Amino acid sequence: MFTQQKMMMAKSKNILIGCTGSVAAIKLPNIISELKSKDPSVNIRVVLTSKALQFVSKEDIAAEVFLDEHEWTMWKKRGDPVLHIDLVKWADIFVIAPLDANTLGKISSGICDNLLTCVARAWDLEKPLVFCPAMNTKMFLHPITRKQIEELKDYGYIEIRPISKTLMCGDTGMGAMAEYTTVVDITFAHLNSVKFERQ
Secondary structure (H helix, E strand, C coil): CCCHHHHHHHCCCEEEEEECCCHHHHHHHHHHHHHHHHCCCCEEEEEECCCHHHCCCHHHCCCEEECCCHHHHHCCCCCCCCHHHHHHHHCCEEEEEEECHHHHHHHHHCCCCCHHHHHHHCCCCCCCEEEEECCCHHHHHCHHHHHHHHHHHHCCCEECCCEEEECCCCCEEEEECCCHHHHHHHHHHHHCCCCCCCC
16 A cells, blocks of 8 residues: 555646747647657646637647636636636646747736736746747847846746747747757656645
């Protein structure tokens, strides 16, 4: 019979992925597939912003998907579950891939006007949060972007730096989301380095 400690160790790990409105959202199915390939036991849930739906369909995502509307379909009265809080409690790690310029600005400013930013605002700083900036080169190189990224890193959040390549707009330069394999490798590196005591 398992001891309580062994049972805790045997529990599958929970990965929450946030996906925002960047063309790099098309890589989301690859990220999920690679995560499952490396560890079939992981549990994955996904939060999509409304703009992410411009690039990826929830039907193409092999995981449970949550949208802004689900925040209010679950909560009707005092005492009902609050989705963004439940997701924070459930997750062992929060990976925002891609993180577009708009959502970066919101999170760094404490704005929480959709499900994803509410999760970020309520995030438990004892657990890792990994973010993958993805935007046009001119947006990435703007001084405010570096300031906002540094603010997130000051909280202990982990940046996966973008890469330089030819972007969807035709420009070539820094700002493309890191390769999905890199995102997965760094996710597991941080997921495996912390102790999990779920609420």
